[in-house]
Amino acid sequence: MIDWSGYIALILDGAWVTIKLTIMGSALALVVAFAAGLGRMSRFFAVRTLATVYIEFFRGTSIFVQLFWVYFVLPFAGITLTPLQAGVLALGLNVGAYGAEVVRGAVRAIGREQHEACVALNLGRYHRMRYIILPQALPLMLPTFGNNAIELLKGTAVVSLISLSDMTFQAQVVRAQTGNTLVPFATILVLYFAMAWAISAGVRWLERRATRGLDGVRV
Amino acid sequence: MEWDWAFVWQIMPTLLEGLKITIIATVLGAIVAAVFGMVLAIARRSSNRLVSRSVGFAADFIRGTPLLVQLYFIFYVLPDIGIRLSPLTAGVIGLGIHYGTYAAEVYRAGIDNVPRGQWEAARAANLSMRQSWIHVVLPQAIPPMIPALANYFIAMFKETPLLSAITVLELMNQAKSIANSNYRYIEPITMVGVFFLVISLISVVALRWLEERYARVDER
Numbered sequence: 373m374i375d376w377s378g379y380i381a382l383i384l385d386g387a388w389v390t391i392k393l394t395i396m397g398s399a400l401a402l403v404v405a406f407a408a409g410l411g412r413m414s415r416f417f418a419v420r421t422l423a424t425v426y427i428e429f430f431r432g433t434s435i436f437v438q439l440f441w442v443y444f445v446l447p448f449a450g451i452t453l454t455p456l457q458a459g460v461l462a463l464g465l466n467v468g469a470y471g472a473e474v475v476r477g478a479v480r481a482i483g484r485e486q487h488e489a490c491v492a493l494n495l496g497r498y499h500r501m502r503y504i505i506l507p508q509a510l511p512l513m514l515p516t517f518g519n520n521a522i523e524l525l526k527g528t529a530v531v532s533l534i535s536l537s538d539m540t541f542q543a544q545v546v547r548a549q550t551g552n553t554l555v556p557f558a559t560i561l562v563l564y565f566a567m568a569w570a571i572s573a574g575v576r577w578l579e580r581r582a583t584r585g586l587d588g589v590r591v
Numbered sequence: 592m593e594w595d596w597a598f599v600w601q602i603m604p605t606l607l608e609g610l611k612i613t614i615i616a617t618v619l620g621a622i623v624a625a626v627f628g629m630v631l632a633i634a635r636r637s638s639n640r641l642v643s644r645s646v647g648f649a650a651d652f653i654r655g656t657p658l659l660v661q662l663y664f665i666f667y668v669l670p671d672i673g674i675r676l677s678p679l680t681a682g683v684i685g686l687g688i689h690y691g692t693y694a695a696e697v698y699r700a701g702i703d704n705v706p707r708g709q710w711e712a713a714r715a716a717n718l719s720m721r722q723s724w725i726h727v728v729l730p731q732a733i734p735p736m737i738p739a740l741a742n743y744f745i746a747m748f749k750e751t752p753l754l755s756a757i758t759v760l761e762l763m764n765q766a767k768s769i770a771n772s773n774y775r776y777i778e779p780i781t782m783v784g785v786f787f788l789v790i791s792l793i794s795v796v797a798l799r800w801l802e803e804r805y806a807r808v809d810e811r
């Protein structure tokens with residue numbers, strides 16, 4: 373009989389890498405999503421074009437291709453990244469592109485009368501966004517952001533292919549060392565599901581917080 | 592390292608060979624997903640709560656875990672219980688099951704969007720359950736689903752590079768083996784990106800057309 377405790381510890385090490393990747397990737401994705409999403413609605417043509425090209429490019433190719441590109445092609449341009457940096461960069465930029473469309477959709481969904489009221493109150497562009505539009509748009513974004521975060525979590529499995537020792541990579545190691553396939557893969561499937569569940573629970577909590585005080589305002 | 596067009600043309604036949612497998616896997620995966628999703632959607636509507644609950648949980652589980660791990664599971668674990676699959680078969684089944692759970696949600700939303708009155712009218716017209724599904728509900732439910740389904744199939748197409756991890760010789764795997772044997776990564780990996788980008792951009796245009804054509808039922 374195989375002593376599993378050491379192998380389970382190995383997988384838990386991988387789980388920690390997966391969690392780190394998910395958190396850092398999500399943070400980058402969030403920043404990029406707002407920058408590109410608001411950029412796509414900018415009044416400057418150049419900013420709009422840049423944001424559109426970024427979004428279409430990253431939504432048009434898969435995370436796997438982007439990751440390989442970041443990891444294998446960028447070094448020729450003189451930018452060498454560690455697997456972790458490459459993973460966070462590729463995941464963040466990929467999911468950020470999807471998030472940008474969510475931001476744009478949510479801001480668009482806020483009615484014209486809100487914008488007009490801001491103009492009537494003589495609020496500047498920044499204040500209009502910051503205090504009127506975004507607080508109402510945020511609750512609309514949250515559920516889709518939650519789904520995007522789960523997609524990002526699932527995307528982290530791909531980084532095992534650029535030799536980053538995340539949970540999937542460690543499961544492969546355990547498989548190679550023990551010859552047993554069911555235990556490592558079943559374990560990580562359950563762990564991934566638990567993490568996805570934790571994300572959706574967290575987003576539901578955030579949603580309740582963000583909608584507090586908005587009762588009766590939204591239809 | 593500079594971009595070398597001669598090398599690009601030299602590797603093109605191999606890449607196109609890989610692209611062929613990628614497209615085959617996408618099409619077969621889409622068929623499996625469409626059928627499997629329908630089975631899931633119907634099972635979820637079952638009046639037996641045990642069936643609908645457990646199918647719902649299974650679908651959530653599949654949707655909450657990475658496709659890559661599921662592919663490993665199918666490719667490495669199933670042989671232990673005597674099911675030996677070729678890499679491409681394993682890949683198609685993996686893609687089909689994963690995206691089938693997404694397709695099931697699309698079907699469910701589509702079916703739920705058919706107004707209750709239609710069911711009641713079908714019953715009043717003395718149609719059997721089968722007849723009301725085939726002649727009343729599905730013809731109204733399916734057209735609005737088409738753009739959403741197409742959207743998931745485009746997403747599936749973009750996920751096919753994962754099949755390279757279970758040794759399917761699709762586009763990504765061909766590119767990787769070219770890169771490894773020639774020590775040149777820029778051209779193969781970039782060309783893979785270009786192929787995917789071009790095909791997805793074309794599919795986005797096609798998707799817009801589908802949306803125009805099918806999405807607005809209420810305006811007819």
